[in-house]
Amino acid sequence: xxxxxxxxxKIAELARIRIAPDxxxxxxGRITEILGMVDxxxxxDTRDIEPLANPLDAVQRLRPDEVTEENHREAFQAIAPAVExxxxxxxxxxx
Amino acid sequence: xxxxxxxQLGEGLRDKQFSSLELSHCFxxxxxxxxxxxxxxxxxxxxxxxxxxxxxxxxxxxxxxxxLTGIPIAHKDIFCTNGMRTSCGSRMxxxxxxxxxxxxxxxxxxxxxxxxxKTNMDEFAMGSSNESSYYGPVRNPWDTTLVPGGSSGGSAAxxxxxxxxxxxxxxxxxxxxxxxxxxxxxxxxxTYGRVSRLGMIAFASSLDQAGPMARSAEDCALLLNxxxxxxxxxxxxxxxxxxxxxxxxxxxxxGLRIGLPREYFGEGxxxxxxSCIEAALKELEALGATxxxxxxxxxxxxxxxxxxxxxxxxxxxxxxFDGVRYGHRCDNPVDLHDLYTRTRxxxxxxxxxxRILVGTYALSAGYYDAYYKKAQxxxxxxxxxxxxxxxxxxxxxxPTTPGPAFALGAKSDDPLxxxxxxxxTLAVNLAGLPGMSVPAGFVADKPVGLQLIGPHFAEARLLNxxxxxxxxxxxxxxxxxxxxxxxx
Numbered sequence: 001x002x003x004x005x006x007x008x009x010k011i012a013e014l015a016r017i018r019i020a021p022d023x024x025x026x027x028x029g030r031i032t033e034i035l036g037m038v039d040x041x042x043x044x045d046t047r048d049i050e051p052l053a054n055p056l057d058a059v060q061r062l063r064p065d066e067v068t069e070e071n072h073r074e075a076f077q078a079i080a081p082a083v084e085x086x087x088x089x090x091x092x093x094x095x
Numbered sequence: 096x097x098x099x100x101x102x103q104l105g106e107g108l109r110d111k112q113f114s115s116l117e118l119s120h121c122f123x124x125x126x127x128x129x130x131x132x133x134x135x136x137x138x139x140x141x142x143x144x145x146x147x148x149x150x151x152x153x154x155x156x157x158x159x160x161x162x163l164t165g166i167p168i169a170h171k172d173i174f175c176t177n178g179m180r181t182s183c184g185s186r187m188x189x190x191x192x193x194x195x196x197x198x199x200x201x202x203x204x205x206x207x208x209x210x211x212x213k214t215n216m217d218e219f220a221m222g223s224s225n226e227s228s229y230y231g232p233v234r235n236p237w238d239t240t241l242v243p244g245g246s247s248g249g250s251a252a253x254x255x256x257x258x259x260x261x262x263x264x265x266x267x268x269x270x271x272x273x274x275x276x277x278x279x280x281x282x283x284x285x286t287y288g289r290v291s292r293l294g295m296i297a298f299a300s301s302l303d304q305a306g307p308m309a310r311s312a313e314d315c316a317l318l319l320n321x322x323x324x325x326x327x328x329x330x331x332x333x334x335x336x337x338x339x340x341x342x343x344x345x346x347x348x349x350g351l352r353i354g355l356p357r358e359y360f361g362e363g364x365x366x367x368x369x370s371c372i373e374a375a376l377k378e379l380e381a382l383g384a385t386x387x388x389x390x391x392x393x394x395x396x397x398x399x400x401x402x403x404x405x406x407x408x409x410x411x412x413x414x415x416f417d418g419v420r421y422g423h424r425c426d427n428p429v430d431l432h433d434l435y436t437r438t439r440x441x442x443x444x445x446x447x448x449x450r451i452l453v454g455t456y457a458l459s460a461g462y463y464d465a466y467y468k469k470a471q472x473x474x475x476x477x478x479x480x481x482x483x484x485x486x487x488x489x490x491x492x493x494p495t496t497p498g499p500a501f502a503l504g505a506k507s508d509d510p511l512x513x514x515x516x517x518x519x520t521l522a523v524n525l526a527g528l529p530g531m532s533v534p535a536g537f538v539a540d541k542p543v544g545l546q547l548i549g550p551h552f553a554e555a556r557l558l559n560x561x562x563x564x565x566x567x568x569x570x571x572x573x574x575x576x577x578x579x580x581x582x583x
Binding site: 003007008011012014015016017018019020027030031033034035037038039040041042044046049050051052053054055056058060061063072075076078079080081082088090091092093 | 469
């Protein structure tokens with residue numbers, strides 16, 4: 001399936017990855033090649049075939065809804081780029 | 096000491112022939128002298144190695160040692176190590192020092208093994224040549240102009256060059272088996288869910304599995320004994336009881352039925368590799384096995400299926416790298432959107448970005464059924480091929496790779512050519528099966544790997560076949576000249 005450059009720009013926006021303007025053409029070309037290869041799948045008859053999400057067909061295990069973890073906030077925030085008073089800092093979102 | 100097996104080193108330690116401290120110094124010294132040529136390690140914390148070795152020596156003296164106490168083991172830099180940088184081969188995590196250990200690391204620590212260092216890898220385990228690492232490519236010890244394979248290329252090179260007695264790797268589409276084949280070592284990808292994924296940085300969560308890489312099947316079994324087992328903190332970890340993976344190593348292969356999928360011996364397989372595999376199969380036949388022709392009719396669909404599912408899962412998993420909680424953050428973001436998009440532009444390399452974009456596309460509105468759901472349906476067909484085969488045979492055998500190691504740079508600009516490297520390994524991950532690569536000869540001085548595939552949870556059977564093969568052959572005892580051509 002051919003993919004247009006503006007579609008790649010839209011996907012990159014969804015994925016929150018900036019692509020430099022001088023690279024968008026090359027990225028579009030590569031992804032077009034990959035999607036072309038993947039298109040082989042369209043010819044396969046998969047009627048009545050149940051999708052396989054887990055190779056062992058395992059289902060999600062459940063456990064009692066009890067607190068089992070301790071709070072490690074300080075250890076986790078010690079490796080963050082910017083924190084203050086126990087909060088992660090990001091550029092201002094609401095003026 | 097550096098050329099001894101894990102089994103021999105364990106005996107030597109317990110018999111007090113040498114200490115873990117001496118053993119650790121031996122490998123640290125080899126890394127310092129030789130790894131400049133291979134670039135197989137990203138981080139080595141000498142003080143931590145020596146402290147762990149001293150603790151192991153105390154345990155050895157106290158008589159409470161396990162099979163791995165005091166053995167230095169290298170770990171792929173994808174496993175979180177508390178207090179030690181874990182980069183996943185990416186600029187995104189160049190500054191990431193995890194506040195916890197992966198379950199696999201906890202288990203090795205419990206058994207008294209020594210963390211020798213963290214090995215180089217393709218960025219986020221995405222690659223088949225180790226050229227996508229932020230820390231530069233790894234070079235193959237058999238010929239440093241060749242790639243070592245990937246993504247666990249640092250682990251494979253370190254073990255082949257005897258910079259470590261054994262290592263850990265991960266395998267999402269062939270990343271243990273293909274570098275093991277290229278570097279002439281033994282590696283096993285266990286059944287999906289056999290080894291905990293907690294603290295193993297996620298690439299494609301329904302495919303990822305950790306396993307051992309060593310110089311023999313016996314050593315892989317020793318490591319797997321420590322690694323395997325249920326982990327309540329990994330919801331996909333199997334609750335099935337583990338076994339002693341060493342217990343069946345010596346069993347006879349008399350009557351073993353080995354399936355040869357005709358699709359693994361056709362077009363695309365290099366002639367030299369095919370000859371090595373045929374000779375290896377004759378050897379297994381001589382050991383009592385019966386060879387049976389089988390078919391995996393959907394195997395040609397494993398590459399397109401994988402390259403929908405793995406990128407889709409990766410795009411989801413890698414959304415966590417946002418420059419807010421840990422890892423790289425761009426300088427002077429003007430707003431939150433700029434923070435996200437520039438952090439991810441700078442932090443990820445080209446192949447990782449490509450896969451995130453393909454995955455985002457496959458999961459986006461309007462395309463989900465055509466790509467993701469379709470690929471999951473074909474995934475079931477691929478798994479059913481194996482289920483049918485294992486009604487007729489005990490093990491499947493074939494080449495690990497279509498050809499031997501290729502030159503650095505030969506495929507790095509051509510993603511589709513690189514993806515073909517994993518044509519014989521991907522289906523095993525899609526079906527969640529255990530798969531192993533065992534040294535099976537050389538083509539023009541380049542190692543060739545024999546792949547063995549088993550039914551779910553048949554790791555002990557694969558290790559048995561590998562071990563018996565290694566008792567009858569000496570391919571696994573060959574060492575690269577670059578690592579031996581020195582005064583010891």
